[in-house]
Amino acid sequence: MRAGTTAWLTQRTRTHTDWSLAELLAAKTDSDHRVSVVIPAKDEAATVGEVVAGIRAALIDDATADLGAPLVDELVVIDSDSEDGTATVAREHGAEVYRSEAVRPELGSHPGKGEALWKSLFVSTGDLLVFVDADLRLWGPHFVTGLLGPLLTTPHVQLVKGFYDRVLDHGDGRPSTEGGRVTELVARPVLDLWWPDLAGVIQPLAGEWAARRELMDALSLPTGYGVEIATLIDTYERHGLHAVAQVDLGARAHEHQKDHDLAVMAAELLAVARARCDGATPPGDRLEQHTRDGGWRSRPVPLLTRPPAGPLRAETDPGPAGAAVPVGVEPR
Numbered sequence: 001m002r003a004g005t006t007a008w009l010t011q012r013t014r015t016h017t018d019w020s021l022a023e024l025l026a027a028k029t030d031s032d033h034r035v036s037v038v039i040p041a042k043d044e045a046a047t048v049g050e051v052v053a054g055i056r057a058a059l060i061d062d063a064t065a066d067l068g069a070p071l072v073d074e075l076v077v078i079d080s081d082s083e084d085g086t087a088t089v090a091r092e093h094g095a096e097v098y099r100s101e102a103v104r105p106e107l108g109s110h111p112g113k114g115e116a117l118w119k120s121l122f123v124s125t126g127d128l129l130v131f132v133d134a135d136l137r138l139w140g141p142h143f144v145t146g147l148l149g150p151l152l153t154t155p156h157v158q159l160v161k162g163f164y165d166r167v168l169d170h171g172d173g174r175p176s177t178e179g180g181r182v183t184e185l186v187a188r189p190v191l192d193l194w195w196p197d198l199a200g201v202i203q204p205l206a207g208e209w210a211a212r213r214e215l216m217d218a219l220s221l222p223t224g225y226g227v228e229i230a231t232l233i234d235t236y237e238r239h240g241l242h243a244v245a246q247v248d249l250g251a252r253a254h255e256h257q258k259d260h261d262l263a264v265m266a267a268e269l270l271a272v273a274r275a276r277c278d279g280a281t282p283p284g285d286r287l288e289q290h291t292r293d294g295g296w297r298s299r300p301v302p303l304l305t306r307p308p309a310g311p312l313r314a315e316t317d318p319g320p321a322g323a324a325v326p327v328g329v330e331p332r
């Protein structure tokens with residue numbers, strides 16, 4: 001193993017049981033932090049209610065009743081162009097809900113998870129941000145406490161990634177822990193080749209992660225699924241490996257996309273990584289998928305990047321400064 005990886009794993013890899021709720025609450029109170037949990041959701045009416053309700057019950061209601069204060073100050077769902085009842089369900093279970101396109105509409109609107117996270121920076125108020133996916137089927141409020149552990153106890157840490165066994169449901173009652181197809185076949189190999197210091201990050205695409213607001217305010221964010229790999233690489237390049245930590249959260253299961261949909265995600269990740277290697281932008285922004293029987297389809301690949309949100313927040317109409325630009329064009 002590379003020496004740097006050994007040192008990082010030793011110093012920056014923890015497990016969620018390392019901190020009790022009482023310890024985290026005391027650390028939060030002492031350091032006067034404010035915590036926002038942000039849940040991006042596109043058509044997740046089936047699962048978002050349980051995620052919202054679980055976090056609210058354990059980390060707002062029970063924490064207040066048992067320990068005198070909430071660990072989570074704000075629970076925000078960003079409804080990302082949903083066409084089902086996601087917003088209604090999330091609101092009924094106790095979240096503040098914002099429709100992505102309605103947040104700072106003068107900045108425009110794009111589809112995608114990264115766009116939802118970027119828009120969340122204009123409506124959330126915490127200085128510590130915890131991101132949690134809305135499609136979780138196996139999870140717990142310890143995802144949030146675990147991710148906050150390093151931020152509340154180690155000032156140097158800027159970004160915390162969750163990791164876990166990824167339970168893949170084959171749909172035939174035969175679960176395995178081989179989930180994370182894009183993670184294993186694209187993200188980790190790319191990181192290992194070009195950012196080998198990051199090879200110890202076990203789930204670089206984890207949708208469960210936490211960061212300091214000052215970090216998020218300063219980063220450009222891809223509008224689509226490239227947001228996780230971009231944030232990881234950019235945090236490392238700006239602040240060094242030891243600004244990144246990871247926390248073992250146990251096991252996680254979620255809704256699975258089809259291979260041909262994950263190919264679009266993989267294409268975006270490759271473009272985002274390439275842009276960070278040499279600034280190159282793909283000549284097109286569509287992926288053609290052909291089949292043996294002559295069938296084919298053309299899928300849009302989100303290849304836009306939003307500028308850092310921090311400087312834009314104070315401006316009522318920043319004009320072109322707030323617009324998305326192609327991946328690779330943003331100043332780095």
Ligand SMILES: O=c1ccn([C@@H]2O[C@H](COP(=O)(O)OP(=O)(O)O[C@H]3O[C@H](CO)[C@@H](O)[C@H](O)[C@H]3O)[C@@H](O)[C@H]2O)c(=O)[nH]1
Binds near residue numbers: 113133134206255269
């Ligand atoms: O346009 C979108 C698409 C997704 N989501 C939400 O983002 C989360 C993750 O989306 P999902 O489609 O479940 O992603 P995965 O296929 O699970 O992709 C994995 O890998 C991605 C990075 O490549 C990460 O963004 C994901 O969090 C991670 O779970 C879910 O809450 C979605 O509802 C949006 O808000 N807007």
Ligand SMILES: O=C(O)[C@H](O)COP(=O)(O)O
Binds near residue numbers: 167168181182255257
């Ligand atoms: O992280 C990933 O690779 C994608 O979310 C796909 O995960 P899955 O293979 O478990 O569906």
